[in-house]
Amino acid sequence: MDRHIKIIATLGPATETEEEIRKLVHSGAKIFRLNFSHGGEEFFERMVGIIRKLEEETGFTLTVLQDLSGPKVRTEDVGLGALEINKGTEVLLGTREQAGATDEPFICLNMPDLLEVIQEGDPVALSDGMLRFTAIRREGEHLVRLRAINSGLAPPRKGISFPGKTTPLAALTDKDKKDLAFGMKLGVDCVAMSYVQKPEDIIQLRAEMAKHGRKIPIIAKLERSAAIEALDSILEVTDGVMVARGDLGLEMNLAELPAMQKRIIRACNKLGKPVIVATQMLLSMVNSPMATRAETTDVANAILDGADCIMLSEETAIGRYPDEAVRFMRTIAYEIENFYYEQRNDEDTRFGDLEHPATYLAYAAAMLAAKTKARAIVSHSTSGATARILSSCRPRQSVYALTSDPVARHFCNLSWGVIPAVPDTSLSNHQERAEEFVKNHPAFEDDDVVIIAAGQPDPARDASRTQTNVVKLFVK
The missing domain is CATH 3.40.1380.20 (Pyruvate kinase, C-terminal domain)
Incomplete structure (x- = not known):
């Protein structure tokens, strides 16, 4: 039986040579993600050139996925260094101008529009969710007092998020527009849009694309709870979906994430729209030649859920064993797809509307x-x-x-x-x-x-x- 799941490999310092990418292709990766949050134009141009050369050499269709950065929100460095936060510590969150006006622990977020929407009781997550806070009161138009829920370090220039909050930030930033123009010039095959919150975000990206005379598929990355609430309307306008479990896991109780993954996949399957499951699939293989039992089961369950693609990020971008990670994913796919067809009646389909x-x-x-x-x-x-x-x-x-x-x-x-x-x-x-x-x-x-x-x-x-x-x- 042929293996049906598709593997996406993110390219980076560990896989930037023709030989390394050739290994990924022959190991089973046919889709290559260019993460525009990292790397420069020279790197991306070289990667596309290698992929097109290998496409001609192997006869395989190799797809280039451009992943736009989106409005990643980070704290700023105002010279205070890393803060040591204990559970219950109160911290001020405000703009650069307010940093020198207090002796209290201070986290700088120089984004007034975003600070304005934070209300008492709102959760705040720092450093990819490693530090959690609750907003206890507003102390000014652009100043909020937080209380730490757990202990840890709060260094500057770390990602900060506001789970459950619809933010006023546009999903398509000026950087994204510049990167998109370069991607259109390179001839990427599809574009992933980060931090989608509503269908209008996809429509805006498609209009921006049209300015460059191209119309290529768009993948909506689901990372915000607002996107989950608007899932049906987003599915109407997007060509595919990525379940981006990293940021999405910050937006909800982690225990809710597996069920949400299944609901999103089911909705995409019903409409015949490809769905990607991403984040920490085989994360331990960044430094180890072997995956964990839990990771192996996670990959298998994503396939059983109905994912069309499973994505490797750090594993192939910066990991020590990129080729092995792809091959191990293919091995898992072979075993779990055999099981899937063993226990499925051939007349049982995931089919949607039969009226057309x-x-x-x-x-x-x-x-x-x-x-x-x-x-x-x-x-x-x-x-x-x-x-x-x-x-x-x-x-x-x-x-x-x-x-x-x-x-x-x-x-x-x-x-x-x-x-x-x-x-x-x-x-x-x-x-x-x-x-x-x-x-x-x-x-x-x-x-x-x-x-x-x-x-x-x-x-x-x-x-x-x-x-x-x-x-x-x-x-x-």
Whole structure:
């Protein structure tokens, strides 16, 4: 059985050479994240050049995911050094101008607009949640008194968050706009937007993209409780979702996070939109060649939940064992996917709305593949939508997605079990293209049964509006 889960590898100092990235590709990573919170333009340009070279060399579709920084809120350094905080300590949170006006412990957040929305009783988290406070009262327009819930160090220039609070900060910053322009120039395949709070954030990013003459898929990173509350409306406008468990875990009780992950994944599966699970998947492998039992189970459960992609961050960006981390993820995927199909009835699907004819035909193709024990499903469509719908059925077979559109082809790479491919465009008939692909592809042997799902254009209609209208059982 082919392995269906997709692995995203973040590139960084540990994986910045052609040889290291080649190892990641052959170990199973086909999607590469460029984290624009770290690194410069020269690094990103070099990484894209290597990925495109390896794409041509290997024949694999390799997808470049640009991850924008977003409005990461950090405290400032006003020369007070790291504060030693004990449980119950009261600390002032305010602007730079107020730092020298008090002898009390002071944390500088030079963002007046954000300070204005903090109210008595609001939680405040510092240093990725390692230090927790409660706002006990306002002492001025831009000054808030906090009380520590636990003990620890509060160094300057650390991330600070306000769990459960809708902040007035725009999700698309000036830095993001500059980075986006550079990403469009480099030809990235899709863009992840950080700290999305509402559907308008996605719409704004898409409009900014249009200024550069490109329209590529957007992944909404769910890191704020406001985004969870607006999940349905965000799903209407985004192309995919990332469950960014690091910051999302600061926004809620950690005990609630596993159930929330499952709810988000289920919602994405129902709509056929790819969903990524990220953060601390195999974190111990940054420094160790072996993962922990808990991490292994976490990765397996994300796959069972229905994730399309699982993402490695520090493990491949700065870790000592990047190649081993990818290979171990693939090993987990092989074992857990075998278990998934062992205990699942082939007629049991995660399918959503069957009222649309094209959706029903995709469902029928998946069912036909199960009943005939077909070698694979081959879909041909312009947008790749058919392949994503088939993926949401979670068939045992791989789905080969034929499309001549490079944007659609690289985005299909994010969907469970989908293998993007280029059709023979010398043939005008989509069904014939699919059949020719099966005849010539080395993965298929004589007498293999393949299910073909195609959107055959009607010469009298706009071809761009053609949806799946043919399902065929084809024997090589």
